[in-house]
Amino acid sequence: MVRRIAPILLTLVVVALGVTALAARPQTPPSEKSADYVVVVGVAGLRWDDVDPQRTPTLWRLARDGSIGSLSVRSAQRPTCPVDGWLTLGAGSFAAWTGSRTDGQCPPVDVTVEQPDGIGANLPDQENVVLHNQNRLSWGTVPGALSESVRCSVAVGPGAAVAAARPFGRVDRYEPDLPADPAELLGSCVLSLVDAGTVEGEDPVARASAARAADAQLARVLAGRPPRSLVIVAGVSDTERPSRLHVAIADGPGWEDGWLTSPSTGRRGYLQLVDLAPTALAALGRPMPDRPFIGRPAESVGGRPADLSAAIAEPADADREAAAQREVAGGFFVVLAAVQVVLAVAVLPLLRRARRHAGPYGPKPVPRRVVATVELLLVAAALAVPAALLAEAAPWWRYAHPAASFVGLTAALLAAATLLVRLAPGYGTTLGPLGAVAGLTALAVGLDVVTGSRLQLNGVIGYSALEGGRYAGLGTVGLGVFVAAALLSAGWLAQRVPRGWRPTVMVLVGGVAVVVVGSPYLGADSIGAIALTAGVSVAAAISAGGWLTLTRLAWAAMAGLAVTVGFAVVDLGRSPSDRGSLGRFLAALGDGTGGLTVQRSSASSYETLVNSPLTVLALAGALLVWFALLQPWGGLMRLFGIYPAIRAAMAGTAVAVVIGGVLGAAALDVAGAAAAVVVPMAALSALRVLDHSADRTRPSVDRPSDGGRGGEAPADTEPAGSADTTNDEAGTPGGAVPPDGDGGAGAKDAVGPDPGAAPEAGRGHGRVVRSSAEVATG
Incomplete structure (x- = not known):
């Protein structure tokens, strides 16, 4: 009865942890009126390396007195040309102007502005x-x-007219020049x-x-700004490929x-x-429009360096890092895929x-040195992604x-990590390298997430602020x-x-x-948490033996669904501006615009x-x-039979990454990243x-008749020259699992005899002999 109830109870624990992690969210204080007037000054293409105390003294003073940041100018098209940037600013959602582009470059701005009454204006193309x-377009922007x-x-x-034009084209008050x-x-006007x-x-x-000309115009704006006003200066767009990060300054009470x-x-x-x-x-x-903006109100937080030069250097450096990441990331993953x-x-x-063949005849084995070299290469391949992540701790983009700097640094870290695994205790055992690689990888990524995901932001292994998809937490x-x-x-610990x-x-x-x-304070990936919940439920269900049956798969699906429903209920209870992606999608389904989200996700997945x-x-x-490791000669079936917890971990990983890729519109990217670690x-x-x-395992005369679950036997003597042989994978005749609980009673219906193993009784002659106790402690 306990064994029947245990999976249910454990599934409920996983569901409770998932809902708790997703439901905890920082409370956004309600917005309060802080200004009587707002003036937005847009300068298309303005970057932080254009700001200088000599060339742009007004911008410099405004940055000193106000709050600063890096502005991502994503719109409905790429690159975000000036007219697209102004239109997106006025829409509060991703928008784009009509017309075609040549080679992705921005065409000349050609906006017709009519002034029939000399006070306002009209945009006939609106x-x-x-x-x-x-x-x-798939954003449904107004x-x-x-x-x-x-x-x-x-x-x-003209750019400001594009942003200020109402949906029918009317601009309340318009001047062609300041x-x-x-x-x-x-x-x-306010x-x-x-x-x-x-x-x-x-x-x-x-x-x-x-930049000097824009600074002069800003000086006139500041001289004539109304009392109790908020002035926002923004580099509202790119001007060509590639995209860059731009200036954002807010000055006011x-x-x-x-x-x-x-x-x-x-x-x-x-x-x-x-x-x-x-x-x-x-x-x-003022209240937000009926159809909520995609964006959220900005705010000012502390922690800025007292020296303005040092403060401005940070967003300028982030722009350089993001630009370098774009150039390096594609090549890194191409090389990684080719090597694997x-x-x-x-x-x-x-x-x-x-x-190995126990008899005097058989194929000549591969030299040990060759096997050892390939094993080290497999370890290095599995550690390539965490090594590249750790390389972001050094400012390689500044050289x-x-x-070349990134490659050299990553290679050095990869060599050090591989050596660490090679020298780790237990490397000679079957699961030693797997446990060491998995532990180092989880530690590297987990520490980065816990400390703010600083290595992933604008990193080769992470995500770019230029893309505008994610700025914090875990990337794909x-x-x-x-x-x-x-x-x-x-799985390694459970074994x-x-x-x-x-x-x-x-x-x-x-x-x-x-x-x-899933925690918004850490990874901030609700879809990933839901997928991982299903994967953990699968792994827990089959970790003690047995295959992934329909019943166990149903429990995993129910766990993921329960987390989804629980989080959806919590998320829908929040205000529209505080909802996460799941809550916004469900709300969109309610008002009939959910199809746009599905369309965007499908297009993103295909691309x-x-x-x-x-x-x-x-x-x-x-x-x-499928075509090698799971074949009778591939060894993975034997590995799964002896180590059911490892089989459970790999099955859970497969379930989690497939769900995460499908629901997260990431296609096979999540699965590919996982495969880079799991497959080697x-x-x-x-x-x-x-x-x-x-x-072979020698039967013990002192072994009690307990069904092969709890007995101990004195260890047998290990022959000389067998130091490379481990005691955790010694098989029983016919390839059956050892009688130690690593698949004992449950393994016979899990994997059965290995069809690739020879059943001859004399097969083990001259081979290493192990006691049952040694096998059990493998």
Whole structure:
């Protein structure tokens, strides 16, 4: 009865941990009115390396007195051209202007602004722009939502007119150029938008001249700003490929001397272009529109260096890091996929010849030195991702040759980590390398998440602020690697305890991993937590023996569904601005716009599937496992029979990464990242268990008749020259599992006899002899 109830109780524990982790969320204080006027000054293309106390003294003083941050200018198209940036600013959601682009470059800004009455203006193209964003793009954006939320707005310049135009094209007050004394104009409406020009190109002289001109316009704005006003300066767009991070400054009551941040980024010093519209409305104390903005109101937090030069150096350095990451990341994953495919091909002949022959005749075994070398290469391949993650601790992007610096640093860390695994106690055992690699990987990723995921932000293994998808927590690659490492570590630990305690160990370790992944304070990945909950439930159910039956799969599905439902209920109970991705999606289903989310997810999954090198990793790993490792000569079935906890960990990993990839619109990226760790370790462990497939266990005369579960026997003497043979994979005749509880009673219906093992009674002649006690403590 206890064994029947245990899976139910453990599943409930996993569900409770998952819902608790996801439900805990920082409380966002209600927005309060902090200004009577808001003035947004946009300078397309303005970056932090354009800001200088000599060239741009006004920007410098504003940054000193106000709050600063890095602005991600994502829109509905890439790159975000100036007209797209202004339109996104006014919409509060991802938007794009109509028209085609050549080679992804920004066309000249051509916006028709009519002034029939000399006071306001009209954009005749606005109706087509609204239809384009509503019907042809997948965000359902309403251009002009910001101006519709206030009674009156002012626009200066064509870019500002695009942002201030209402959905039917009307601009309340418009001036093509900023007056010499703009005080009256800026005080006529609560919201003013000013187009201060464009800073473009890579020519330092041209950029300096354009930045100086924008600074002069900003000086006039500040001279005429209304009393009790909030002034926001933003580099509203890119001007060409590749994308960059841009300037964001806020100056006004309550915005003094701090870092800008936003709940949409969850990262100090970062905010998005779509955050500016809700920030303006929140500062004015106005309600948000009926269809919520994608962005969230920005806020100012402390911790900024007292020296302004040091403070500005941080966002400028982040821009350089993000640019270098874009250049290096693609090449790294291509090389990683190629190396792992080559290793997969190289390990095939070793698997075919790994099984020892006890008799005098048989194929010549592969030299030990070759096998040892391949094993070290497999260890290094599995550690490549955590080594690249740790390389982000050094500022490799600041050197003259960033790619070479990253490669050299990663190679050094990879060599050190591989040596550490090689010298670790227990490396000679079958599961020694697997446990060491899994532990190091989980430790590296877990520590990064606990300390704020600083290594993943703009990192090769993480995510880029330029993409605008994630700014904090676990990225796609980090999720796949951490899920695999955590479950393999749990399996390695569970294999070292009695069979009855293995599900408990799986739940304890897996529950901690669920909290790390799902907590908004840590991994901030609700989809990943739901997927990992299902994976932990599967692993716990089969860790003591047996295969993944329909009943156990149903329990895992129910666990994931229970976490999803519990989190959805909690999330829907929050205000619309505080909901997570799941709550927003369910709310969208309620108002009929959920199809847009499904469309975006499908498009993102397809693009990732066909363009990501991790797809190759996932497919190559699946082919190696299915057509080689799981074959009778591949060794993985034997490994699973002797070590059911490892089989459980790998099965749970497969379930978790598939669910995470599908629900997270990441296609096979999560599975590919997990395969980079799991597949090399599976191949290495299979090689070792095959190497001892002919070993035999001598029956003990002192062994009590307890069904092979609790007896101990004196250890037999180990013959000379067998130091490389481990005591944890010694098989019984016919390839059956050892009678020690590592699959004893439960293993016969789990794996059965290994069809690749020879049944001859004399097969073990001259081989290493082990006691049952030694086998049990393997």
